[in-house]
Amino acid sequence: MDRRRFLTALGCSAAAHPLITPVAMAQGPWDNRLVVIILRGGMDGIDAFRPVGDPNFARYRPKLNSKGALDLDGYWSLHPSLAPLFPLWQAGEMGFVPAVSTPYRGKRSHFEGQDLLEAGGPLPIGADPDGWLNRMIQTVPGLSADIAYSVGDTPARTLDGKAPVSQWSPGVHVGLNPHSSRLLGMIYENDPMFHAAAQDAIEMASVARADVGTSEEIDEAMQSEDMMGMMGGSVPKGNHVEVAKFAAARLLGPTRIASFSLSGWDTHGNQDFAIKRPLKSLAETILTLRAGLGPIWEKTGVLCMTEFGRTARQNGTQGTDHGTGGAMLYAGGALRGGRVGGPFPGLAEANLYDRRDIMPMADIRAHAAWVMHGLFGLGTSDLERNVFPGLDLGDNPELVL
Amino acid sequence: MAMFDPNLAVTRFGYGFSPRVSAPASLSEIKVLLAGPDTMAQQYPIARYDDATPASEHFPLQQAVRRAEEGSQQRANRKRRLDAWVENAHEERRTYMVQHYLRLIRTQDALRERLVAFWTDHFSISIRHGHFRYLQMPLVEQAIRPHVTGRFVDMLKAVTLNPEMLDYLGQGRSYGPNSEIGRSDNVGLNENLARELLELHTLGVGGAYSQTDVRQLAELLTGLLYRRAWGFKYEWRAAEPGSETVLGKTYSGRDGWADIQQVLDDLAAHPTTALHIARKLVVHFVSSDPDQGLVENLAAVFRDTGGNLLAVTTAMLDDPRSWVPERTKIRPPQEFVAAGLRALNVSERDLRAMTMRDYNRTLLSPARRMGQQFMQPSGPDGFSEDAAHWLTPQFMAARIRWAMSMPERLKSRLPDPRSFVNTTLGGLASEDIYFVASAAQNRAEGVGLVLASPAFQRR
Structure with a gap:
């Protein structure tokens, strides 16, 4: 970025901005869409999707077996706070893989677990921590930055890396007049980091303005009868909804990949209460994407991944501690929902990992890889060599329709 | 090999230059202050945990209200007592906020304040509910602050065994x-x-x-x-x-x-603890890509002195590897706004007159939008040490906005931007900053540009 372009970016109006002028947008080679949601804190997979058909379940979790769960198939039932997604399960637009994990084992640290999940594998010491979605984008030459969006306050590290991607967060305002902008441009000129950050901030503020029109259409879609029925009659609100609306708006345009995170899953105590809010936010996020995407939902896959699952038994404080295997929820018209997308080892103590956690039956990265293979036609060798180096893809779990 | 430089000293190991407090002229001045008495704690007191409005009073008051019959006189009376308790706790918290910022604005011994922030973050506690939110600063006053120049083990015990933790x-x-x-x-x-x-x-x-x-x-x-x-x-x-x-x-x-x-x-x-603490100190104060020799030096001092934190900190100051001229760290938001208050020399009278709402509007909410909620990290691992984390576009936008709009709300008469460059950046000022300060259309714009500059935000 040379100084001239920076100064122009700082001072220019939204309409003239290169990033949001329609002709400047390069189309990606793909038509399908992928949304990756990182659930930070370790979602308790067997609370979201309860294996009530296993007699150990009620025994292990006397306080985490609240009424109102919806029967899915006689063995599994859906947590009451995910009830808004039940119609999607019925329509074959939502499913889950019950026992997956990254290769992370042992210390059960959130921070190490999330790093590994977002990097897509163990990081070589001293390597630049890039994310697996970014490496995937790098395998396809010539894509423009708006092919992928990292959305929300916490940048999606799945998209960190060499390939240019875009970022947005709700409520970014810079509030500079043209004179201040010009002067600021001068003092940032010799500091590449500040220079780039300020330029991105200004672009982001103008993108947000330009999307107001699309956002109104999404608001209308969210008030449709269908949507109101699932949401129990109220329009969802909050930061996560803004993030999902924005992601949908971009995915209606040239963007093909969006990634963001939802937090609040670290339910060590009083989980019966504590998990309600994050589950509700997750359901609202998915329904907002669905409403916002309209017909494009048919071409979309949403993967919800967490750093690890939690202990099979409830702990002393009516919550659960950090575990190993967990569930991956997936949704979207392009994926094969309405079914359990992988094996479950059961809860018998001998089948637990370390006699305490859900035993992972597959590598969650392989599922993500096969979904990218199915949605974007990426070759398996690229996936095993470049996107998830060293991963053995195994058999295709056929999550993509 | 690099050595003491007053410009590095005030940014890397302090809260920046102030027009009121002279910058340390030598390494020994910093060390003498740090080894001496904690004058700021005496001058601007914050209650210790055990002396603050007791946490244990809050819940029984709440319970008493719940037990009383709806609409009864008894309930109204109990509700009044609870409201009075909460109002008092709010006022105490506002007073702590005043004292906190006064310390950061007035201190000569700024490294001590930076150490308090560092160790508070090392033992991150993030509580949003109940009476604990009124007691976070008293906890720091009791369990962290006295030990930043004391022994690590004493701090570890004081924090670990505190009810909040x-x-x-x-x-x-x-x-x-x-x-x-x-x-x-x-x-x-x-x-x-x-x-x-x-x-x-x-x-x-x-x-x-x-x-x-x-x-x-x-x-x-x-x-x-x-x-x-x-x-x-x-x-x-x-x-x-x-x-x-x-x-x-x-x-x-x-x-x-x-x-x-x-x-x-x-x-x-444990020897690994010495290494872990040494590394964290270097990552926080010097560089996110720490010099291994410097880390090992501090770890050795930690081990040899039984975790004497004054000795470890002093060893960091004495090691030339702590004085690399490149400033690759970014002031995290709370430090950034505090350094801004210090550079502006906001008056004690103005700070004391601010309501909690004013603090929220001018300091706490802006810092939250920059990514850092006051004493509320998102998890027990504390706030990020990564420069890139603090300069995402959304956080950057919030920094620019604060610099450009808040100074005039915090200070009734802003200084001439040209002299503000000197008092705020000292030897860190470059020609382009002098130029923009003189080209600014008004004082607020000029002052804002200085605060938004990389020279002010790096350390």
Whole structure:
């Protein structure tokens, strides 16, 4: 970025901005869409999707077996706070893989677990921590930055890396007049980091303005009868909804990949209460994407991944501690929902990992890889060599329709 | 080899230049101040945890209101008492806020304040509910501040055994599965405190400990109970019977309280803890890509002095590798706004006149939009040390906005931007900053540009 372009970016109006002028947008080679949601804190997979058909379940979790769960198939039932997604399960637009994990084992640290999940594998010491979605984008030459969006306050590290991607967060305002902008441009000129950050901030503020029109259409879609029925009659609100609306708006345009995170899953105590809010936010996020995407939902896959699952038994404080295997929820018209997308080892103590956690039956990265293979036609060798180096893809779990 | 430079000293080891307080002229001046008395704590007192409005009063007051009949006179009376308690706690908290910022604006011994922030972050506690939110600053005053030039183990014990930490990491309701209460009430362990003690507070996640050590430590810690109604106590009936083995050492479990003290002593003295702390200090103060020799030097001092933090900090100041001229760290948001207040020399009268709402509007909410909520990190691992984290576009936008719009709300008469460059940036000012300061259309714009400059935000 040379100084001239920076100064122009700082001072220019939204309409003239290169990033949001329609002709400047390069189309990606793909038509399908992928949304990756990182659930930070370790979602308790067997609370979201309860294996009530296993007699150990009620025994292990006397306080985490609240009424109102919806029967899915006689063995599994859906947590009451995910009830808004039940119609999607019925329509074959939502499913889950019950026992997956990254290769992370042992210390059960959130921070190490999330790093590994977002990097897509163990990081070589001293390597630049890039994310697996970014490496995937790098395998396809010539894509423009708006092919992928990292959305929300916490940048999606799945998209960190060499390939240019875009970022947005709700409520970014810079509030500079043209004179201040010009002067600021001068003092940032010799500091590449500040220079780039300020330029991105200004672009982001103008993108947000330009999307107001699309956002109104999404608001209308969210008030449709269908949507109101699932949401129990109220329009969802909050930061996560803004993030999902924005992601949908971009995915209606040239963007093909969006990634963001939802937090609040670290339910060590009083989980019966504590998990309600994050589950509700997750359901609202998915329904907002669905409403916002309209017909494009048919071409979309949403993967919800967490750093690890939690202990099979409830702990002393009516919550659960950090575990190993967990569930991956997936949704979207392009994926094969309405079914359990992988094996479950059961809860018998001998089948637990370390006699305490859900035993992972597959590598969650392989599922993500096969979904990218199915949605974007990426070759398996690229996936095993470049996107998830060293991963053995195994058999295709056929999550993509 | 690089050495003391006043410009680096005020940014890397302080809260920046001030038009009121002279910058340290030498290394020994910094060391003498740090080894001397904590004058700011005397001049601008904040209540210690034990002296603040007692946390234990809040919950019984709430309960009393709930128990009284709806609409009754008794309920109205009890509600008044609860409201009075809350109002008083709010006012106390506002006073702490005033004192906190006055210390940062007025201190000469700025490294001490930076150390308090560093150690508060090392032992991150993030509580959004109940009476604890009024007590975070008193906790720091009691459990962190006196020990930043004292012994690590004393700080470790003071924080770990504080009710806020016991509550935050779930220890207050963790029971030995085979303890009397564990068996009769069918309740059990919560591993959270044990895990974070090893992973974050002492050995670090790279340390040689296993899930079994976490579990054994969690069992050893049982007996530490906490309830909102009665506070903290050691309860034998919650303690797991039998011995536990943590990191190869067996604790008999016969004297639960003494064992807990002992395991904290052992964790503090573990050689890996010295390395973990040394690395964190260097990462925080000097560079996110730490010089290994510097880290090992500090770790050796930590080990040789039994975790004497004054000696470790002094060793950092004395090591030329701490004075690399490149300033690659970015001031995190709270430090950034505090450095701004210091550069502006906001008056004591103005700070005392600010309501909690004013603090929220001018300092706390803007810093939250820059990514840092006051004393509320998103997890027990504290705030990021990564420069790129603080300069995402959305956080950057919030920094620019604060710099450009808040100074005129914090100070009735802003200085001439040209002199503000000198008093704020000292030897860090470059020609382009002098140019924009003189080209600014008004004082607010000029002052804002100086605060928004990389020279002001880097350290």
